[in-house]
Amino acid sequence: MARVVVIGDLMTDSVARAFYPLARGSDTPASVLTYGGGSGANVAAWLAMEGTDTIFVGRRGSDITGRTREMELMGYGIDSRLVMDPERATGTCVVMITHRGDRTMLSDPGANARLQPEDLPRDVFGPDGHLHISGFTLINPDSRRAARMALRMGRESGMSISVDGGSHAPLERAGAENFLDWTNGARLLFTNTRQAKVLTGREEPEAAAKVLTAWYPNIVIKLGDEGALWASTTRDDLVTVPAEPVEPSPGSIGAGDAFIAGFLPSWLAGKHPKDSLARAQSLAARALHQPGARPDLGD
Numbered sequence: 274m275a276r277v278v279v280i281g282d283l284m285t286d287s288v289a290r291a292f293y294p295l296a297r298g299s300d301t302p303a304s305v306l307t308y309g310g311g312s313g314a315n316v317a318a319w320l321a322m323e324g325t326d327t328i329f330v331g332r333r334g335s336d337i338t339g340r341t342r343e344m345e346l347m348g349y350g351i352d353s354r355l356v357m358d359p360e361r362a363t364g365t366c367v368v369m370i371t372h373r374g375d376r377t378m379l380s381d382p383g384a385n386a387r388l389q390p391e392d393l394p395r396d397v398f399g400p401d402g403h404l405h406i407s408g409f410t411l412i413n414p415d416s417r418r419a420a421r422m423a424l425r426m427g428r429e430s431g432m433s434i435s436v437d438g439g440s441h442a443p444l445e446r447a448g449a450e451n452f453l454d455w456t457n458g459a460r461l462l463f464t465n466t467r468q469a470k471v472l473t474g475r476e477e478p479e480a481a482a483k484v485l486t487a488w489y490p491n492i493v494i495k496l497g498d499e500g501a502l503w504a505s506t507t508r509d510d511l512v513t514v515p516a517e518p519v520e521p522s523p524g525s526i527g528a529g530d531a532f533i534a535g536f537l538p539s540w541l542a543g544k545h546p547k548d549s550l551a552r553a554q555s556l557a558a559r560a561l562h563q564p565g566a567r568p569d570l571g572d
């Protein structure tokens with residue numbers, strides 16, 4: 274099985290669930306719980322939990338939160354290559370879920386934003402591994418140099434490379450043409466429907482996928498409760514699979530990251546895209562039922 278190197282963001286997610294409509298000027302009953310998060314770290318956690326040899330490269334603060342997050346990564350069996358930042362705190366994401374289940378995320382990337390090209394361990398690059406770069410690292414202007422350097426080193430060392438779109442609003446700020454240029458040489462792009470629209474201007478996922486295959490040999494678009502699709506230039510093919518029939522817990526987080534971790538090992542093992550999408554969706558379905566973005570470590 275191919276080793277997967279993930280370059281990405283590590284966060285603490287503070288998830289606040291309101292039980293009633295938010296009332297201005299008074300307390301609203303809610304639960305506020307803290308979990309390990311960060312899109313890149315979540316992908317790594319799901320990969321390692323499912324038995325993939327996984328390396329995670331990122332940056333954390335020299336704080337107790339950062340230490341806790343690092344130990345969690347090790348608990349999943351990840352070979353964690355975190356650089357400690359003496360000046361920035363570990364990244365934080367506040368996830369607010371209304372009583373109706375609508376989700377809003379506010380992120381302070383903290384130490385993630387300062388990932389440097391020098392932070393990239395040279396020994397993780399080699400032709401026997403796959404490189405996955407979190408879109409958050411790429412669309413953040415401060416960590417972009419490191420992400421682009423990783424892409425270059427991955428390409429030069431003969432690795433297969435996947436990237437994801439991160440999040441639609443910063444992607445929009447970064448600019449579609451720039452993103453397509455920065456990720457040149459990636460073999461596989463993951464997006465959700467909003468990111469696909471930002472990148473192509475096309476509303477219909479099938480049309481967006483067709484546009485994107487001019488840039489990447491393989492495209493996977495996550496379609497929320499409508500499932501997912503895969504398109505390829507090399508096979509001039511498009512496969513769509515419906516979502517699993519699940520009742521997600523309201524405002525759940527991390528389904529997209531679990532999906533990526535489900536898809537990659539299957540696809541790298543040469544399985545048919547339909548099977549890889551099915552595997553991706555079954556991990557996503559697990560994430561949809563959990564309170565945090567990562568697999569439950571249990572006792």
Ligand SMILES: Nc1ncnc2c1ncn2[C@@H]1O[C@H](COP(=O)(O)OP(=O)(O)OP(=O)(O)O)[C@@H](O)[C@H]1O
Nearest residue numbers: 465495496497498500501516527528529530554557
């Ligand atoms: N309501 C749902 N019912 C069944 N499956 C779902 C549902 N929502 C999401 N999924 C599954 O999770 C995958 C990822 O979800 P989505 O398309 O929302 O990606 P995302 O925006 O990256 O997710 P997130 O930001 O929540 O991590 C989908 O492709 C699908 O397989």
Ligand SMILES: O=C(O)C(=O)C[C@H](O)[C@H](O)CO
Nearest residue numbers: 282310311312366380409566
């Ligand atoms: O802002 C980032 O870098 C994130 O990765 C936000 C994530 O989606 C969040 O932490 C979910 O675990």
